[in-house]
Every structure is written in C-alpha cells, then in structure tokens.
Amino acid sequence: MLTIPNITSREHGTYVCIIENEINRTELYGFFTVLYGPQNMQLYPTESKVKEGDMLTLSCMGESNPSPIISWKKLGSDHQDNWNISTSNGQSVLSIPIITSRESGTYVCIIENEINRTELNGLVTVLYGPQNVQLYPTESIVKEGDTLTLSCRGESNPSPSIRWEKLGSEHQDNWNISTSKGQSMLTIPNITSREYGTYVCIIENEINRTELYGFFTVLYGPQNMQLYPTESKVKEGDMLTLSCMGESNPSPIISWKKLGSDHQDNWNISTSNGQSVLSIPNITSRESGTYVCIIENEINRTELNGLVTVLSHPKTLLVPAVSVLAAITTPALVYLIYIMRRKLCKEKSYKLQYV
Known part of the structure; x- marks a missing residue:
C-alpha cells in the first residue's frame, strides 16, 4: 500500500506497482490526476501608465486542473463595451483601444476553477491633458x-x-x-x-x-482731455473755432457753455468719437470771455476752460470845429488874462511909492 498524504499537483502522473520474484516480474500501472486550483499565476504589467488615446493591454495567465476560467473586472465599474478579451490555454489578454481618463483604476484578473479562485490586481494610470476646465x-x-x-x-x-x-x-x-x-x-x-x-x-x-x-x-x-486753444485772440467779425476732446468708457458726452451767459443761437457744434468742435462765425466783442468744454459720463465729469478775447476795430471820433477852437483858445485866453492882471498890479504899486 502506497499512501501519499497532503498530495499536491506535483504528485499527479502514472504510478507503477512492481511485483516480482526470482521467477518473474509484473508491473501494474495506475494513472492519477490531481485536481488543483490556479497556480503559477501572473498579471502583466501590474502597474501601467498610458496616455489618453493610446491602447491599454493587460495579460493574465495561470494553470490549474481542471483548466481555469479567466475573466476580468474593474473595481468600481462594470465590464465595458470597448473591452476586447481573448482567452486560450490558461492565458487571457485584455485590450482597451483609445483609452480615456475614465479608464484609470484597478483592473482585476480572476482565475478560477471548481477547486479554487484567485484574483490578481493591476493598477492602470491614464495620463491625460487638462479636462473640466473653467474660467470665471x-x-x-x-x-x-x-x-x-x-x-x-x-x-x-x-x-x-x-x-x-x-x-x-x-x-x-x-x-x-x-x-x-x-x-x-x-x-x-x-x-x-x-x-x-x-x-x-x-x-x-x-x-x-x-x-x-x-x-x-x-x-x-474722461481721460487724455484737451481743449485747443486754451487762449485765443480773434478779430471782431472773424470766426472762432475751439476744439475739445477726451476718451472714456462709456463714451463721453461733450457739451459747451460760456461763463456768465447761455448757449447762443449762433454757436455751431459738431461732435463725434470723443471730439467736439465749437464754431462761432462773425464773432462780436460780446463773445469775449471764458468758454467751458464739459466732458462727462456716468463715472465722472471734467471741465476745461478756454479764454477768448475779441479784438475790436478802432472807432473814428468826429469833433465839431467850434469845440476844437474852444479847446485850443481857452488855455491861451487864461494865460493872457493872467499877464494883464500881473502888469496892472505892478503899475498900482509904482504909483503908491510916489504919493
């Protein structure tokens, strides 16, 4: 009797009982199969890094008796439709074409038969560029x-x-x-x-x-404001032209006024693109003074002052001839009276001395 306790897979095979004496020899053969669970298992690679868009390939193998059934799973998710699995002779290959960041995680190769079950884990890291980006x-x-x-x-x-x-x-x-x-x-x-x-x-x-x-x-x-000219002298009857500009956001509103008076009907104002021009044709001396360009929007208001001097034409003054003659003779007459009175006083003084 042959007894092998705690038999292992290595003990499977053909055993021979040899019966013999000096007369003859007989051999009896017995074949024994040892049933065992998965052994010599391997998952490759156990850690892998792949770029998003590349293909992931995992290989798993093992031996057992009866032959193993090999399957795959990913922790935290179910089998995916894009998994390609090929299995034969105790080996299985999992391929995922065009892998995405969602495929990162732990993959499990399950090797099992009626005797035992074993799981091998492989960590897959998918390298990917920026996702779920937001600017606020x-x-x-x-x-x-x-x-x-x-x-x-x-x-x-x-x-x-x-x-x-x-x-x-x-x-x-x-x-x-x-x-x-x-x-x-x-x-x-x-x-x-x-x-x-x-x-x-x-x-x-x-x-x-x-x-x-x-x-x-x-x-x-308003910024970068300018009033031109800030001082101007114009002849009466000529045209006055003042230009005012500035920039702002929202765009500025530009208006004009003259200190001490209201807007005049003869003012011509044209405004566009942050610039305004005030023109006064045939200006008179009454238009002399300080002109104010007002540049404003909802944020702020600025005023620029410009001094305008209107030069009047010289006036010809007609004086009557009698008045002119009086103006000329009056000083001479006063002087003549003064001389005569002085002479008279001297004569009176002379007569008194001889009385």
Whole structure:
C-alpha cells in the first residue's frame, strides 16, 4: 500500500506497482490526476501608465486542473463595451483601444476553477491633458479703482500647471496670483483703464495645453482731455473755432457753455468719437470771455476752460470845429488874462511909492 498524504499537483502522473520474484516480474500501472486550483499565476504589467488615446493591454495567465476560467473586472465599474478579451490555454489578454481618463483604476484578473479562485490586481494610470476646465467670469465689467478677480481651474494627470497672460502685454507687478490643487486665482487691485482687454488662463501638463479666454471692460471717466486753444485772440467779425476732446468708457458726452451767459443761437457744434468742435462765425466783442468744454459720463465729469478775447476795430471820433477852437483858445485866453492882471498890479504899486 502506497499512501501519499497532503498530495499536491506535483504528485499527479502514472504510478507503477512492481511485483516480482526470482521467477518473474509484473508491473501494474495506475494513472492519477490531481485536481488543483490556479497556480503559477501572473498579471502583466501590474502597474501601467498610458496616455489618453493610446491602447491599454493587460495579460493574465495561470494553470490549474481542471483548466481555469479567466475573466476580468474593474473595481468600481462594470465590464465595458470597448473591452476586447481573448482567452486560450490558461492565458487571457485584455485590450482597451483609445483609452480615456475614465479608464484609470484597478483592473482585476480572476482565475478560477471548481477547486479554487484567485484574483490578481493591476493598477492602470491614464495620463491625460487638462479636462473640466473653467474660467470665471468669462466677461466682466468693472469700474476703475475696483478690484478684478478671475478664477481658473482644471484637472489633469499629471497635475496641471496654471499661469496667466494678458493679450498684448506682459505680466504686471500688481497682479496677485494664488495657485493650488488645480485652481488659480488672479487678483488685480485698484484696476485702471490700461487693464482692460483679454486675459488668458493657460492650463497645461506634459500631455496637452488648454487656453481659456476672458474679456474684461473697465469703466472709467474722461481721460487724455484737451481743449485747443486754451487762449485765443480773434478779430471782431472773424470766426472762432475751439476744439475739445477726451476718451472714456462709456463714451463721453461733450457739451459747451460760456461763463456768465447761455448757449447762443449762433454757436455751431459738431461732435463725434470723443471730439467736439465749437464754431462761432462773425464773432462780436460780446463773445469775449471764458468758454467751458464739459466732458462727462456716468463715472465722472471734467471741465476745461478756454479764454477768448475779441479784438475790436478802432472807432473814428468826429469833433465839431467850434469845440476844437474852444479847446485850443481857452488855455491861451487864461494865460493872457493872467499877464494883464500881473502888469496892472505892478503899475498900482509904482504909483503908491510916489504919493
């Protein structure tokens, strides 16, 4: 009697009982099969990194008696329609063409038969560019002097780097940027009209790059204002022309006034594109004074003053002849009376001396 305790798969095979003596020899054969669960199992690779859009291939093998059944699953999800599985002779290959970031996770190869069941785990990491990206707000209107705040976020593997640009200009010293865990915030305090324009949030990693655009309008009062000329001298009867300009957002309203008087019917005013021209034809001396150009919008109001002097023509004064003669003879007559009185006084003094 042959007894083999705790038999293993290695013990399967043909056993021979040899019966013999000096006369003869007989051999009796017995074939024994050992049933065993999966052994010599292998999953390859156990860790894999693939780029989004590439193909994932996992291979799993093992031996058992009866032959194993090999199947696949992914932790946290069901079998997918895009899985291609081929199995034969104790080996199975799982292929996923055009893999996406959703396919990241732990894949399980299940090898089993009626004796036992074994699971092998493989970690799959899908490398992908920025996804679920967002810039907020994408359009904004802020007043000059306020604070502009932009928020940008996205996810990727490897984690993204996030940076900011403004079209047509470089990073400014007054930009405050804070970034962490796939999110970045740009803050510009005390914003000026120069900050208006398109801002770009750039989210990138080694796989891909994404740009998000936001357009921002800064509301500001009148700037770069000019009144020309600020002092002018014109001859009576000529034309006066004053030009006034300025820029603002919203566009400015430009009007005119003259200190101490109302708008005149003979004023001709033309205004367009932040510029206004005041013309006064055949100007008179009454038009001398200070003219005011008023540039305003909902944000602010500015006044520019210009001094206008109207030069009058010399006037010819006609004086009557009698008046002229009187004007000439009166001083001579007074002088003659003075001489005669003086002479008379001397004669009286002379007579008194001889009495």
